Amino acid sequence: MTINIEYEAEKKLDIPYKEIINHVVEESMDYENCPYEAEVNVLITDNEDIRQINKEYRKIDSPTDVLSFPMVDYETPSDFDRLEEMANDYFNPETGELLLGDIVISVDKVEEQAEKYGHSQTREMAFLVAHSMLHLFGYDHMEEEERLLMEKKQEEILSRRGYVR
Template sequence: MTLRLEWLDEREEGAPFEESWRGLLERLLGIAGKMEGVEEGVVTLTLTDDEGIRKLNREFRGLDKPTDVLSFPMREAGEEPVIRYADEYETVDADADAAGGEAGEEEEEDGETEAYDPFEEPLGDIVISVPRMYAQAEEYGHSVERELGFLFVHGFLHLLGYDHGSDAEEKEMFAKQEAVLAEAGLAR
């Protein structure tokens, strides 16, 4: 098993998508995972717009306004991983079978087949508002890639239980973010 990124784009059709983002985010996930000692699990990233993230912010945080990033961890900080048993999953992948593929495999966008592991632990979901990301990159005077990386790593650290409710927590979390970004060549 490995640390893996799943990707969803909920923006309107025709919204600009940078294919280089996938590689950047997978690299950041690998660096952050290594620095935090997380070697396996699944992180799901959803790209949305300001309205989409506003709805989530209102529903889950009671704040009726858009934000830049939200994180939804699958377990509480310090909680042991969930143990799953084989009988909790269907053993035949009907979609793969109908398409002539092997059970337990998923076809990636590039046509390559990736083994599906039903025992991979979902670490949680990260949701990023792409319009807010672009605006903040301009506001802070750095690249879109730097802002995307910052938001993604910030979200990932929240999935692992980090927070920034106090000055000490914020200092620790932001130092970790900057270390990951620097390792990826996205330092300020």
């Protein structure tokens, strides 16, 4: 598995963010029974940069906590059955790893939301990674039923690694 982490924010979080990201990505892969080794890219930035990315890709001119850019088009979430038929589209030809996608996280939002929700920055970082990983597996939360399913899965992934409130 390849987890590329780039930390571009000037503000430094006083948490073991690499360890948290690695644990949650690995747990998400196990939880969703992904049969492949995978590649995930994580960019840690600030509110201004994530606002620019949000504006460019989603046409929303405001900062957000996390953005997900899935590389796989699933028929249904975490349906890995047909991916090998399209290996050229979804797998890194050099490593053979499934290219899951990119995650962008705002350090400012990690701090703000940890305080707002009354939990640690560690838990907030883990939550944002779990949330984003589910998006990379094709889940969404536009409908109430989808939202409830994602919330359940997020909490189960986090509790399996001990990232509880």
